[in-house]
Amino acid sequence: MKVDQVLDAKGLACPMPIVKTKKAMNNLEAGQILEVQTTDKGAKSDLTAWTKSTGHTMLDSKEEDSVYTFYIQKG
């Protein structure tokens, strides 16, 4: 997967991961992919719901050593 931008939101509490994701997405073109790294557990359901409601696509996500990584493609 070709990631166009990486957002480090580690250590940030809700709602900052989603606020920062939103800002980062604004600077991307449709079809480009953003990688979001967060340590906030709640981010998983929040980001999933948010991508769904905004027309973006959650391509993949993973958890490694308490870091959650999400790959979101701009819609």
Added chain:
Amino acid sequence: MTVKLISTQEIAKKVLNHEDVFILDVRNTDAFDEWKMEGRNVKVMNAPFSKLTEEDALLDKLPKDKEIYTICAKGNSSKRAAEYLEEKGFKYVYSVEGGMKAWSEYLEPIKVGDLIGGGSIYQFVRLGKGCLSYLIESEGNGAVIDTNRMLETYEQFAEEHGIRITHLLDTHLHADHISGGRALAEKLGGTYYLPPNDAEDLNFDYSPIQDGDIIYVGSSMIKAVYSPGHTIGSTSFIIDDQYLLTGDILFIDSIGRPDLAGKAGDWVGDLRETLYERYKELKGELLVLPAHFMGINEMKDNGSISEKLNVLYKQNHGLNIHEEEEFRKTVSENLPPQPNSYEEIRQINMGKLMTDLEQQREMETGPNRCAVR
């Protein structure tokens, strides 16, 4: 700018007094749809934080001249939301401390009534999750039934009322919440009782309680009545011939579901027999005190949840399904989703799974979902 905060205890008082309360829930809509705050006069509006700050039209839907309580999952986003609303000119905004997680843990003790034997019975209402537990007090001795995980509330109450808690009973092996019975028994040097049919896989020592057993608490009496169906061990407790603690077998507006241990088919017959035969032989005047409530409409003016057995036989749909086949279908088909982490919660209650507090809080989020209507 400092955001004004409100504790779950203060919000709970308002809900129990049936005050008008406006809640702005800023969690994502999926989470909101699954589980939210409820109250007779509680209005809840959902606006995910990211939408709130973008769609000005949402602000027009908020009351300008009365209190707005913002809530989220853990209490961070709600603070941000409150800050944002203050910037937008809203004056009476409060963020609920600890969010839905804290709301799920709040317990309010409410006196249900006196006991013939000279004591009292209290219902501990877990507003956020719909769990009900009970404390029976007589001559300074106490028993707690279906104890929740938040032991401090019971301990503090006992201390304030000069009660020595000696008996901890569970009506069955719970699947929707973590039992505090064993932990409180260990802490206070009391005895933990569980029906033996639910205790086969238990990983610790307990005292079995079975049909016909009697436990004395001061001058009051707890009598066990075997009433299987939600689980194979489910046992009800009759207190001083006045109160019937039904556990998860019979609720005010619904009945227990037989499937949470994966044995719906096997247990439907037991459930039917309990509800349509065993309970029918009991005195209709008994006040039914269940282990859950499902909706805020079940709540009485004083915040407690109860109804006489003979009234339930007239009003509760689940007690009025005359055809056995229809009953079987009702309780085993089209069931609501199972409670969050119900399998892990059962393992914890059996002493087989060790978890820390944060994991336990996480597992218990969400509604209880132990009933079928």
